[in-house]
Amino acid sequence: MRIDIITCIPEMFTGTVDQSILKRAADKNVAHIHIHNLRDYAVNKHNQIDDYAFGGGAGMVLMIEPIEKCISGLKAQRNYDEIIYMSPDGELLSQGISNELSLNENMILLCGHYKGVDERVREHLVTREISIGDYVLTGGELAAAVVADSVIRLIPGVMNDETSALTDSFQDNLVAPPVYTRPAEYKGWTVPEVLTSGHEAKINDWRFKQAVKRTQEKRPDLLSEDIK
Structure with missing residues (x-):
């Protein structure tokens, strides 16, 4: 381009x-x-x-x-x-x-x-x-x-992980779900267990539900009627 x-x-x-x-x-x-x-x-x-x-x-x-x-x-x-x-x-x-x-x-x-x-x-x-x-x-x-x-940033080959842009906020009319990284526990603040479970289907389901919840809280105008 x-x-x-x-x-x-x-x-x-x-x-x-x-x-x-x-x-x-x-x-x-x-x-x-x-x-x-x-x-x-x-x-x-x-x-x-x-x-x-x-x-x-x-x-x-x-x-x-x-x-x-x-x-x-x-x-x-x-x-x-x-x-x-x-x-x-x-x-x-x-x-x-x-x-x-x-x-x-x-x-x-x-x-x-x-x-x-x-x-x-x-x-x-x-x-x-x-x-x-x-x-x-x-x-x-x-x-x-x-x-x-x-x-x-959306052009193939620009980002090291091309799937990253597909999970950005607004790609599916939802804001992005919460993200965490190491350490899993810091000053008593912990990461949701599902994210360290290794269970991909459960992780994806959790992320979708969190994205919907966060969108309802922060940007309800983005939600379609079937998700609301």
């Missing part, structure tokens, strides 16, 4: 794309992230990429020309499955969306800034808009990093 991120603050990704899962994916040649500075496509010698909004109002707006030039240049080199604008009013990121995006070969993530982008970018250039929550960030950079991480 290839993810191209368009941003006016490329420094926001320093130390992010070359760490942890993202670095492992690159080292394994499974997925690569490329950062593109929108100012490289500025409209004049002053590196202008934003301007005042027509009609007045507070805040600046990212101009269409630099964004279109960058996207067109990338599309001239390869086909893209999705061109995604990180927007607070986009569809809310979910595990299901991350699963879907992990099947793509090439994606562009466009980071907004200031008061957003010229509406014509949304009308003519992007294929999808995604939000990571009902709140506003300074720009789309942190949101793009979240999307990249949530997607890349």
Whole structure:
């Protein structure tokens, strides 16, 4: 997979794309992230990429020309499955969306800034808009990093144990059950006996019931009627 991120603050990704899962994916040649500075496509010698909004109002707006030039240049080199604008009013990121995006070969993530982008970018250039929550960030950079991480970790070959992602929270509309590790007893606090029994069927049954219980307590909105 290839993810191209368009941003006016490329420094926001320093130390992010070359760490942890993202670095492992690159080292394994499974997925690569490329950062593109929108100012490289500025409209004049002053590196202008934003301007005042027509009609007045507070805040600046990212101009269409630099964004279109960058996207067109990338599309001239390869086909893209999705061109995604990180927007607070986009569809809310979910595990299901991350699963879907992990099947793509090439994606562009466009980071907004200031008061957003010229509406014509949304009308003519992007294929999808995604939000990571009902709140506003300074720009789309942190949101793009979240999307990249949530997607890349699902690609086969990235994680050492590929079954691990299948048991993550939200994969089956349940949050994950409790997990424990050694020692089995610490200061009188013990691990449930079933987990040390070696009985796989009983362990799986316990984990499912605990996942349902925890979901009922923490995220009842996720439960389907037949589980409730």
